[in-house]
Amino acid sequence: GESVGLHLPTLSVQEGDNSIINCAYSNSASDYFIWYKQESGKGPQFIIDIRSNMDKRQGQRVTVLLNKTVKHLSLQIAATQPGDSAVYFCAEGRSSNTGKLIFGQGTTLQVKP
């Protein structure tokens, strides 16, 4: 079956530290992966994406790593700030399955001041 799962439901980090949020997926046919951030009372917000022909992509303070061998995706946030506190979801998509994203269960990131 298709599933995208996250290893930890809650991650607590100190402000200024780096955060790593992990995600495992089972569908090797997925060719596009996205990380979303959802703050309380809001819809998911796009953070960064990566295609299956890449293994790393960097944005502003964020890096996504993709390991297709073990079907693993991670989001690294550098110098975590209180404003980063939210629930983070990974999602997968397939070019052949238009419009449909499969989301993981989400990891809550708590940033301690």
Place this chain on the structure above:
Amino acid sequence: KAGVTQTPRYLIKTRGQQVTLSCSPISGHRSVSWYQQTPGQGLQFLFEYFSETQRNKGNFPGRFSGRQFSNSRSEMNVSTLELGDSALYLCASSRDPSPDTEAFFGQGTRLTVV
């Protein structure tokens, strides 16, 4: 530029009733997808519309339906509501249906079935 607008924000219905939720996509976006978000199941894909046609559908019963209008606005309908339909219903719009086209989510409609 205005984001994705979902109305209403909150809704309380009783079992057996039906409900219609509305989504106005970002101007110029022609693809609209709907998701159901619950604490237990997370975000689950409902359906996706592009150019007034349903192009993809998730594993939900036939009580869940939707449509898209010529101006790309979309509605979803749930008939014969059950307690388990209580959820946050999210709409996402994108320029086209390709999954690697960035999707923008609205704030959602919080539906409570009592």
